[in-house]
Amino acid sequence: MRMALRGVSLEIASGECVALVGHNGSGKTTLLKIAAQLSRPSRGSVAFYSGQALQESIRVKARIGMVAHHTLVYDELTAEENLIFFAKLFALPNPVARARESLVPVGLSRRSRDLVRTFSRGMRQRLAIARALVASPQLLLLDEPAAGLDPDGQQWLGETLANLHSAGCTILMSTHGRNETQASVTRAIRLEGGQVTHDSGSGGDPFGVLAHAAAGETAQQGAL
C-alpha cells in the first residue's frame, strides 16, 4: 500500500497562514483531508485547539471551513439555496440572511437565484469559497483555492484571505506557483513524496520556500 504521507509532524499555531506547496501527488490534499477529518490517518493522530481530539469532531467541525478540490455544492440548487442549506447544517441563526450576506463579497448576489449548474467554473469556485466562509470559521482549509478564478477573482481572494488572517483566522492552504493568495502567508511548508522537505517555520521567510517550490514546478513543466 502506498503511503500518501510519511512521518509528517506539524504544529500550526492559531492565527498562522500556512501555505503547503509541492508537486502533484506530494500529499498536500491528503494532509488537508486529514486536517478536515474527511480522512483518518492510518497512524498518528490529529489534535485541534489545545488537544481537542477527533472524538469531539462535531464541535471541531463547527469551527472549520474548507474549500476542497471539488466545489461541494449542489448543481440542482440555486446559489442561495446551497448557502442556506449549509448555514442550517451549521445551525447558524437566520440562515437566509447569512446566505444572502455571504453572496455579496463573492460577487454572486445578482445570480443568487440561478441554479449552480448554469454557473461557470470561476463562479462555482466563488460559491465554494462562500460556502466555506458562511459559518465564519476559525480554521480555514483551502485546497488550491485560486483554481478557476480569473485575475480579479484571485486578487479578491488574496484580499479576503488577508482580511481573515488579520481577524485571527488560521489558514492552511495548498497552492501552486505564485499567485495573489500567497500575499498573507506567514509560513510555507514544502511536501515531496509525502514528507516535509522544507518548513520556513513560524518566524522564518515563507517566500523563500514558495520561490524554491515555484522554480521546481517550472523546471518540472519544462522537462515535460
Added chain:
Amino acid sequence: MSLLGATATILAKELRTEFRSRELLVTAFVFVLIVLVLFSFTFDPTSAESRRFGPGLLWLAFLFAGSLMLQPAFLREQTNDTLAGLRLAPIDPFSILAGKMAANFVFPAGGGTDPASRVRGAV
C-alpha cells in the same frame, strides 16, 4: 444541530433537488406502477384473500423501492463531492443516512400516494 433537525434539513434538500432533477422520482413512479399492474394481474380482485394480503405485498414493494434508491441517492452526492460537504458539517453522520432514507420513503409515495388504498383498488 440535533439529529432530528439535521435529518429534516437533509430531507428537505433531497426533496428539493429530486423534484428538480426527477431522476429517482421517475424510477420510483415506474416501479410502483409495475408493481400495481403485476399485482392486478396476479391476484383475483374479487378474492377475499387477495384483499387480505395485497396491502402487505404492496408495502413490501414500496419499502423495497425505497431501499433500492438509497444507493443512487448516495451516488448522486459524488458529483462535486457533496458528500464531503455533508461530512464537513457539524452534524451527527447518521442524520445523512436518515435524511436520505426518509426521502426515499417519500419518493415512491409520489408514485403511489397511499399504497394500501392503491392495492385495494388494484387487487
